[in-house]
Amino acid sequence: MKNMVVASTSTVHGSGYLEYLLPALEKLFENVDTVTFIPYARPGGIDHDAYTAIAAKGLAAIGKKVRGLHTYQTAEEGVLRAEALFTGGGNTFLLVHELYRNGVMEVLRKAIYRGLPYLGTSAGSNITGLSMQTTNDMPIIYPPSFKTLGALPFNLNPHYLDPVKGSTHMGETRETRIKEFHTINHIPVVGLREGSWLEVKGDDVYLRGDLTARIFEKDVAPFETEPGKKIYFES
């Protein structure tokens, strides 16, 4: 039974790393001593040790130890031995590239499906969807595929941003980009605003936090889901 917290961002403005998520994480990691951290997305290019130290500091607040996946003999061994997993944010292209290169996309998927507690933030959330094709990130590296874990039956757009009223910029808004995605894809997309997360219990997916989430489907007008409700689709 899947057991995940899938968050838009690790950090909300004016608050510490993971701080707003701690009550949810106490529950998610209730019976966990050590969380295995996947540092592949490397925000700002920092190395795996430095990134793991940030995660460790964040989860120390609820008494959890953290070990980087890169410290195991193989990444597969790390996932198989993990009590719980946390994939941090950064660049989704790099994260997906590294998951394939280390041969753990499938083993990670299986671990989530057998109920290993999983926390994702930003890029680490993106990969729980069917594909990484609704990321906001720059394609800084060419991954062998855009296919991701498929632990959720839809795609995510973390850090979802509403169009800026009165903007004179001619670049596409987030909503326009997702509509472009739907001109050639059928996968529904959940636009998750900063401060929101999904609580996943088996096949039930609840929206948590104080904000609504925006739901995009091909040939359906976008609509909002209220906090506390299950994510659902029209089509």
Next chain:
Amino acid sequence: MKNMVVASTSTVHGSGYLEYLLPALEKLFENVDTVTFIPYARPGGIDHDAYTAIAAKGLAAIGKKVRGLHTYQTAEEGVLRAEALFTGGGNTFLLVHELYRNGVMEVLRKAIYRGLPYLGTSAGSNITGLSMQTTNDMPIIYPPSFKTLGALPFNLNPHYLDPVKGSTHMGETRETRIKEFHTINHIPVVGLREGSWLEVKGDDVYLRGDLTARIFEKDVAPFETEPGKKIYFES
């Protein structure tokens, strides 16, 4: 001898399609009767005929006829028979996917190197660089490669946006994204603001329009190039 206009955007706020570029295009297309239009990037998913009609309307203002590349027996034939080329904006992943699928990436590169007048806007500009890896677009389709025309010895970031002062959004700024690119790539990047274009004459690349452009290199502090000056790099 390369002869290109490489523009950040087709349209600046408050002005018509291509309008601000028309004086530059009169010069670029001076001896041209018909411009061949590459509609593959399909903004908003519109079909090739509809997109070509928009391009035709824009270039009618300087008396040019426009024919869509999709109306030739093969795309290769279309490029080889063209007097001049214009690649419109939209989604860069889709554009690159279609250029490879239609087998014209290399033939297009050769046409530009032998001096065929070329206009690119947005995604159509992105592809003139070494790779499409500094696009802002969503990866709505998986192209066989991120490598592009290499008609310029650097990459572009069209619609370049300065960081918003005082923003509380935790998603990456454009500058942060380009810095991420440079954690694993060495290619210089030119951030081209809306209203700017590059005039390319052989190996000389001049910045045109009223705005400065922001230059990013690995391990070099970003700096600005003045309008009218040649694009240059520190390293």
